[in-house]
Amino acid sequence: MTVGVLFDIDGVLVTSWQAIPGAAAALDAVRRRAHPLAFLTNTTSRTRSEIAASLCAAGMDVTPDEIVTAAGLTAEYLRSTYPDARCLLVNHGDVTEDLPGVRLDDVNPDVVVLGGAGPEFDHDTLSRVVGLMQQGVPVVAMQGGLSWATEDGVKIDTGAYLPGLEAAGGGRVTVIGKPAPTGFIMAAALVGIDPEHAVMIGDDVANDVLAAQYVGFTGVLVRTGKFRQAAVESASGTPDHVVDSVADLPALLDALGGEPGAAD
Template sequence: VGDEAEAVDVVVLGGAGPEFGYAALNRAFGHLQRGARLVAMHRNLYWRTADGLQLDAGAFLAGLEKAARTEAEVTGKPSPAFFEAALARLGAGPDEALMVGDDIESDVLAAQRAGLTGVLVRTGKYLPETHRSASGRPDHVIDSFADLPVLLGASAQQEL
């Protein structure tokens, strides 16, 4: 986000690193009030770092949307366009792909809504309470990414 006097057409919200603070958030809010569009890379509320779970940009995005009375155009997960673009790049259909993720809403259930098989992995930012209160159920749940070959082998056997 540039100087407040600049004419800004779009505010892009990516990750929430250490430089992301009140001043930057308030500048973005000012640009939104003056008519700038809001584009977000994702809606993730938190992520896991070496220091544990920390807030991510989605937590701030919700506040900006509410305060500026606007809705962000989300270009990454959980946007259906994100999954469609990935499938197009891979040359695969949704029935040929699966999404493995540690975020049940933005990774797994969003992929399932796009027609992919959703696999929740109990690592990274996985929290049992988030799993229990989710808006849906994953197709599969594994304890580790290392368990994926067994899951894929079982799926291949079922197709035979």
């Protein structure tokens, strides 16, 4: 049975868009072995085209069509769930290219859309979001990641704000990207494989690995990016496999023998 591979990007292939040692060679090796693959990312500061260009600049041959972003998943959700709704977008970065069919309106919104955290998540803006929630306006978060790794250290992300917004706003926030199941299932469909025949490799034990395992993937955690041993020890489950970096992935896939879940 053919094994498909889903790659997290930030912290697995690159850090601050600089290639992690061995990442390009590992990606080439996975392609040579004819494993179906895609890239599943919570990055909401860049479009698919920009992400692909950055990966190519880092020595990895990736096309926009291979990338599944939280923004793209959110656009599909908004089009089907809130057609023609006016959406207030709070996001660090311009990703409107990946939001086709979504009507943006920051004056009188029907829906609040939260993207990646940054300076835009200031006191006044978040207070307005809470006020809208109290009026019954639904809130959709592109992703629920707690943090990401940069050359300057760990930065908190949207997921760190969601519990407070829900408590103050008196409502629930719908999360689309990781760690919600939607992104994993859609990315597997993109490469034409069932979740039980898919491997997810990430640097976040909860949002990447355990969340993928929850929907039937084999989870592979790398010791790069925002990996912290303390987070692994306090996690709600155990990764199927832990490797030093993505450079070790081809050997692991060979050891799995085409059957996810085999012994490490």
